[in-house]
Amino acid sequence: MIPTLGQGFDVVVLGGGNAALSAAITAARAGRRVVVLEGAPKFYRGGNTRHTRNLRCSHDGSAPTMTGPYEQAEFLDDLYRVTGGQTDTTLAELTIARSRELLGWMDEQGVRFQPPLGGTLSLGKTNAFFLGGGRGMLNALYRKAEDMGVVCVYDAPVIALDIQDGYFVSATIRQAGSEIVVRGKALVAAAGGFEANIEWLKKYWGEAAENFLIRGTPYNRGDVLRMLLDKGIGAVGDPTQCHAVAIDARAPKFDGGIATRLDSVVFGIMVNRDAQRFYDEGEDTWPKRYAIWGRLVAQQPGQIAYSIIDSSSIRLFMPSIFPAIEANSIRELATKLSLDPGRLEKIVADFNAAVRPGTFDHTVLDDCRTEGLIIPKSHWARRIEKPPFYAYPLRPGITFTYLGVKVNEESRMLLDGGKPSGNMFAAGEIMAGNVLGKGYLAGIGMTIGAVFGRLAGEGAARHAAN
Numbered sequence: 001m002i003p004t005l006g007q008g009f010d011v012v013v014l015g016g017g018n019a020a021l022s023a024a025i026t027a028a029r030a031g032r033r034v035v036v037l038e039g040a041p042k043f044y045r046g047g048n049t050r051h052t053r054n055l056r057c058s059h060d061g062s063a064p065t066m067t068g069p070y071e072q073a074e075f076l077d078d079l080y081r082v083t084g085g086q087t088d089t090t091l092a093e094l095t096i097a098r099s100r101e102l103l104g105w106m107d108e109q110g111v112r113f114q115p116p117l118g119g120t121l122s123l124g125k126t127n128a129f130f131l132g133g134g135r136g137m138l139n140a141l142y143r144k145a146e147d148m149g150v151v152c153v154y155d156a157p158v159i160a161l162d163i164q165d166g167y168f169v170s171a172t173i174r175q176a177g178s179e180i181v182v183r184g185k186a187l188v189a190a191a192g193g194f195e196a197n198i199e200w201l202k203k204y205w206g207e208a209a210e211n212f213l214i215r216g217t218p219y220n221r222g223d224v225l226r227m228l229l230d231k232g233i234g235a236v237g238d239p240t241q242c243h244a245v246a247i248d249a250r251a252p253k254f255d256g257g258i259a260t261r262l263d264s265v266v267f268g269i270m271v272n273r274d275a276q277r278f279y280d281e282g283e284d285t286w287p288k289r290y291a292i293w294g295r296l297v298a299q300q301p302g303q304i305a306y307s308i309i310d311s312s313s314i315r316l317f318m319p320s321i322f323p324a325i326e327a328n329s330i331r332e333l334a335t336k337l338s339l340d341p342g343r344l345e346k347i348v349a350d351f352n353a354a355v356r357p358g359t360f361d362h363t364v365l366d367d368c369r370t371e372g373l374i375i376p377k378s379h380w381a382r383r384i385e386k387p388p389f390y391a392y393p394l395r396p397g398i399t400f401t402y403l404g405v406k407v408n409e410e411s412r413m414l415l416d417g418g419k420p421s422g423n424m425f426a427a428g429e430i431m432a433g434n435v436l437g438k439g440y441l442a443g444i445g446m447t448i449g450a451v452f453g454r455l456a457g458e459g460a461a462r463h464a465a466n
């Protein structure tokens with residue numbers, strides 16, 4: 001056991017990702033004694049933050065790591081569009097306003113960014129990319145925190161919270177078979193969502209959740225979230241809402257990360273286990289539609305689907321880490337996928353017959369579409385006819401859940417009934433549902449973590465000083 005753990009701290013931070021470290025560094029900068037209790041072993045520290053690549057922020061265009069200005073009003077418009085207005089406007093505006101400080105703040109902590117990114121992601125103006133990815137960014141934050149005297153404890157899952165009348169007293173961790181009580185004057189909960197807790201997901205999705213793949217850490221089981229809700233902290237967000245994309249079905253159950261994502265859908269057709277198409281693959285551009293496919297695949301029998309393309313498309317998208325399944329005929333491809341060969345041949349033939357002539361351009365909403373199908377393909381429809389044929393199996397890949405704890409502009413948790421907690425703050429995925437009622441905007445997960453992490457660190461430090 002770490003000898004100092006029994007002494008008590010000014011600020012106790014639960015979790016070890018971007019939100020936790022942003023809070024810990026901020027509180028330590030204010031001169032407070034801070035402990036970070038990370039449930040994962042050191043190698044796996046940092047939860048889903050390890051998998052990230054970028055952060056969305058408003059800026060005036062002068063940053064060398066981003067192109068063009070990204071005004072607050074445009075950021076807010078983007079957020080309203082993806083959430084359909086389901087956001088707390090005050091907190092959304094606060095997130096966006098304070099996102100302007102993040103590049104500078106992270107730079108001060110030793111985080112480095114890449115030059116702006118061109119290419120198919122089209123995020124150079126809105127998102128800054130971490131040099132060395134999320135892990136590089138986390139390593140810089142941990143180095144800074146430890147240099148400032150923050151005590152980081154790994155393999156320290158929080159198993160109980162002592163909260164009295166909305167006031168934090170202590171957290172109990174399990175370490176090396178013992179239970180240790182860690183006291184603090186203020187709490188920052190930054191322990192992620194419950195996406196890795198299949199039993200919890202099953203409450204909303206039924207048995208289908210057994211077939212979900214979790215793109216990030218197995219340690220985000222929602223234990224801290226559950227304890228807080230059970231102790232009377234107000235809940236926010238729809239428990240059935242989560243960020244889910246279709247990922248390569250051969251990905252591991254947890255932690256497959258970004259390399260298992262597949263962007264082939266718009267280039268061909270998607271069929272389910274019954275070799276039937278089920279949604280318009282060309283409805284809109286991929287950045288606007290990729291996040292609906294996790295849910296669509298989750299609704300299919302066995303929660304599996306297959307993206308089918310031919311050789312004219314194989315080089316047009318970023319491949320997954322797993323090779324495509326290849327065959328010289330549709331019949332052979334069906335056999336390799338254990339689909340009914342006759343049905344797959346028919347669905348491809350019907351699709352090919354429905355394709356209208358057009359000028360293919362996957363960078364715009366082109367005029368290549370089908371006519372006469374019950375489920376149309378509105379853009380990028382080209383005949384699937386040039387062997388070899390390829391397929392990728394896809395399953396729902398859950399990124400994170402939206403149920404969280406309610407907070408105010410100080411990142412202070414609100415009790416059931418709305419009263420602010422005396423000394424408890426929350427940041428990151430565990431409260432992201434305040435800003436994201438539904439939908440997602442690439443890079444905003446890290447923005448929410450860093451903005452509310454810093455606010456929580458400021459608030460907790462202020463409280464502990466009194």
Ligand SMILES: Cc1cc2nc3c(=O)[nH]c(=O)nc-3n(C[C@H](O)[C@H](O)[C@H](O)COP(=O)(O)OP(=O)(O)OC[C@H]3O[C@@H](n4cnc5c(N)ncnc54)[C@H](O)[C@@H]3O)c2cc1C
Pocket residue numbers: 014015016017018019020037038039040045046047048049050051052053054055056156157158159190191192193215216217219220221222223224256257258398399400427428429430442443444445446447449
């Ligand atoms: C593959 C992938 C790619 C992504 N890419 C991006 C991206 O490029 N940009 C972006 O903005 N967002 C991205 N996201 C989303 C992003 O990862 C999250 O929004 C962000 O990391 C949340 O930060 P956090 O600190 O709240 O949670 P996390 O980083 O997940 O940290 C939660 C921490 O809590 C710990 N913990 C859990 N339970 C306990 C417990 N009981 N006791 C103690 N500790 C506990 C975990 O071990 C973990 O360290 C991506 C997610 C995935 C899965």
